[in-house]
Amino acid sequence: MQEDSPLEVVVPQAAAGERVDRFLAAALAERLPGLTRSRLKSLIEEGRVRLGGATLDEPSRRVKPGQVLLVTPAAPTPAEPEGQAMDLAVVYEDADLIVVDKPAGLVVHPAPGNPDRTLVNALIAHCGPSLRGVGGVQRPGIVHRLDKDTSGLLVAAKHDLAHQGLARQFAERTIERRYLALVWGLPSPLEGTIEGNIGRDARNRQRMALVRSGGKPALTRYRVLKALSGGTVSLIECRLMTGRTHQIRVHLTSAGHPLLGDPVYGRATAGRMARLPEPARNAVQRLGRQALHAETLGFEHPVSKNRLIFQSALPDDLKSLLEILEEL
Numbered sequence: 001m002q003e004d005s006p007l008e009v010v011v012p013q014a015a016a017g018e019r020v021d022r023f024l025a026a027a028l029a030e031r032l033p034g035l036t037r038s039r040l041k042s043l044i045e046e047g048r049v050r051l052g053g054a055t056l057d058e059p060s061r062r063v064k065p066g067q068v069l070l071v072t073p074a075a076p077t078p079a080e081p082e083g084q085a086m087d088l089a090v091v092y093e094d095a096d097l098i099v100v101d102k103p104a105g106l107v108v109h110p111a112p113g114n115p116d117r118t119l120v121n122a123l124i125a126h127c128g129p130s131l132r133g134v135g136g137v138q139r140p141g142i143v144h145r146l147d148k149d150t151s152g153l154l155v156a157a158k159h160d161l162a163h164q165g166l167a168r169q170f171a172e173r174t175i176e177r178r179y180l181a182l183v184w185g186l187p188s189p190l191e192g193t194i195e196g197n198i199g200r201d202a203r204n205r206q207r208m209a210l211v212r213s214g215g216k217p218a219l220t221r222y223r224v225l226k227a228l229s230g231g232t233v234s235l236i237e238c239r240l241m242t243g244r245t246h247q248i249r250v251h252l253t254s255a256g257h258p259l260l261g262d263p264v265y266g267r268a269t270a271g272r273m274a275r276l277p278e279p280a281r282n283a284v285q286r287l288g289r290q291a292l293h294a295e296t297l298g299f300e301h302p303v304s305k306n307r308l309i310f311q312s313a314l315p316d317d318l319k320s321l322l323e324i325l326e327e328l
Contacts, residue, residue: 006050007031011067020044021059024071032073038136045245046112047200048072055200058214080137081110083125084117090126091310096162096303097155098127098141101312104151104289109139114148123156135163143167144175144243151315152179152294157302165302170243176298179238179248180314182291182321183257184272186231190224194251198244207264208246210254218244220251228325232275233260235322237295248292260321262290276328283324291318 009027021044025037041059043049049056050070063069089101100119107114110121123141124131134140134157141156143166157163169175199215201207219241226235234257238248249265252258258266261284273281298309314322 006070006072009069009071011063011065011069013065015063016065017062019059020049020056020061020063020069023063024049024069028071035073043071043073047206054202057200058216061214080132081118081120081124081140082116083129084121085125086117086122088122088126091153091312092308096159096301097157097166098123099153099155099297099308099310102146102151102154102294104149104315104317107148108145108154109142119154119156127158131158134158134160135167144170146294147246147249147290147292149289150292150294151312151318153297153310153312154294155297155299162302166299169299169302173241174300176296176309177240177243177294178296179240180225180293180295180318181236181238181248181252182228182260182318182325183234183236183252184232184260184266184268185257186227186234187222187224187236187255187257192222194220194222194255196251196254198247198250208244208250210250216242216244218242218247218251220248222252226326228322229276229280229328232272233280233325249290260284260291261287266290279324280321280328283321287317287321289317291321293318 007028009024011023015023021037021040025035025040028035044056044059047055047057048071051067090098091101092099102119107118108120110116110118120139120142131140135142141158143155143157143163146152146154155166157166196210196218197215198208198218199211201209221239221241222236224234224236228234240247249259249262253265268284293314296311301308
């Protein structure tokens with residue numbers, strides 16, 4: 001099946017009340033051999049299933065008779081990622097887990113458009129074949145993700161027990177995650193909480209958005225650390241209470257303070273750029289990615305039960321931009 005060729009599926013009376021991922025996996029079994037329920041779930045999360053013109057983002061949603069679903073299959077990715085040797089900034093490693101400092105520009109796991117040269121490929125090469133299948137075939141070892149152009153700390157599990165222990169802490173919101181961000185404007189109040197369900201943008205399936213119905217609950221706590229260039233830009237910290245796709249980027253944009261350099265949610269307007277002195281304008285234009293860095297990661301070791309906490313310094317591109325803004 002060619003990518004972007006939509007398939008139409010009408011819900012029969014007999015399927016009333018079924019989960020949409022389970023229903024579609026069965027309904028498309030003959031037309032798309034090998035399409036598993038887990039792959040269907042991924043297609044839904046990628047915004048490739050639509051109902052009545054709106055993008056679905058909840059695999060657990062129940063279907064109703066007569067509904068018409070449009071499914072856009074994605075180009076297949078390899079069933080099992082291969083190891084590819086790459087330089088890794090390893091912050092900590094033992095027999096159970098590994099913590100790496102991910103650079104901006106590195107995709108975490110294979111997906112349509114990024115079939116290889118990902119962090120997963122590098123981890124398989126680094127950790128060896130024992131990593132394969134831990135927590136899932138396509139994303140072995142991965143417990144949480146960072147966007148491609150977000151830098152900073154990420155932990156991966158080396159075996160199922162460690163994966164389960166870390167995943168439980170993420171689900172229970174006991175993981176400490178602190179991000180540093182450069183945003184447009186000066187948030188008011190200087191410290192607060194941004195809350196709102198996040199789901200696929202109905203107008204653009206490549207984006208996430210705050211949604212009035214559906215989506216998943218999301219909560220971000222922020223604090224202004226420094227106002228820069230007369231309040232045109234601010235350095236803030238964000239602490240994640242949940243871990244939704246693009247959460248910080250969506251929440252800050254909804255609050256009127258998008259990230260500098262964000263090509264999806266925070267494109268620099270002429271007005272914003274005009275308020276910056278020329279050296280700062282040039283630095284923002286050179287950045288080439290969202291100004292977001294996962295600076296702190298803390299958790300309980302899933303085997304030893306010791307509390308671990310790691311910190312990562314701002315990478316050179318963000319450090320340089322911050323220094324320019326601080327001088328003005």
